[in-house]
Amino acid sequence: MGRAKYLAAAMHKRIRAEDCGSxxxxxxxxxxxxxxxxxxxxxxxxxxxxxxxxVVGAAxxxxxxxxxxxxxxxxxxxxxxxxxxxxxxxxxxxxxTSISCDKECLSPGSVVTVTVALDVPxxxxxxxxxxxxxxxxxxxxxxxxxxx
Numbered sequence: 001m002g003r004a005k006y007l008a009a010a011m012h013k014r015i016r017a018e019d020c021g022s023x024x025x026x027x028x029x030x031x032x033x034x035x036x037x038x039x040x041x042x043x044x045x046x047x048x049x050x051x052x053x054x055v056v057g058a059a060x061x062x063x064x065x066x067x068x069x070x071x072x073x074x075x076x077x078x079x080x081x082x083x084x085x086x087x088x089x090x091x092x093x094x095x096x097t098s099i100s101c102d103k104e105c106l107s108p109g110s111v112v113t114v115t116v117a118l119d120v121p122x123x124x125x126x127x128x129x130x131x132x133x134x135x136x137x138x139x140x141x142x143x144x145x146x147x148x
Contacts, residue, residue, distance in 0.1 A: 051120035054090035055138040063142035
C-alpha cells in the first residue's frame with residue numbers, strides 16, 4: 001500500500017511539473033485565435049457602414065443637383081460629378097450611377113431618381129486583389145419645380 005501511494009504521489013508531482021506555465025500559453029493562443037477575427041469583423045463592418053453612408057449621401061446630393069440644373073445634358077454631367085466627388089471624399093471609387101426620370105427629364109413636375117451602387121472593398125484583402133463581398137446601393141428621388 002505504501003509503495004502504491006508513493007507512486008501515485010510521484011506521478012501526481014510529475015504531471016503538475018509538466019503542466020506548469022501552460023495556462024499562459026493556452027490563454028495567449030486562444031485569445032489570438034479569437035481576437036484577430038473579431039478585430040477584422042469590426043473593421044469590415046466599419047467599411048460597410050462607411051460605404052452605406054457614402055452612397056446615401058451621393059444619391060441624395062446628385063438628385064438635388066440634377067433637379068436644379070438648366071438642361072438634361074448638364075444635369076447628368078453634374079450629377080455624375082457630384083457622385084464622383086462624394087465617393088472620393090469618403091475614400092471610395094468606382095461607384096455605379098444610374099439616373100432615370102418618370103417623364104421627360106427636367107420637365108415641370110417630373111421626378112428624377114438617382115441610384116448609386118458601390119462594391120465595398122474588404123479591409124487589407126482588397127489592396128492585393130479586387131475582392132468585394134458587400135454591395136450597397138441607395139436611391140434618391142427629387143421632384144423638378146412645377147413652375148420652372
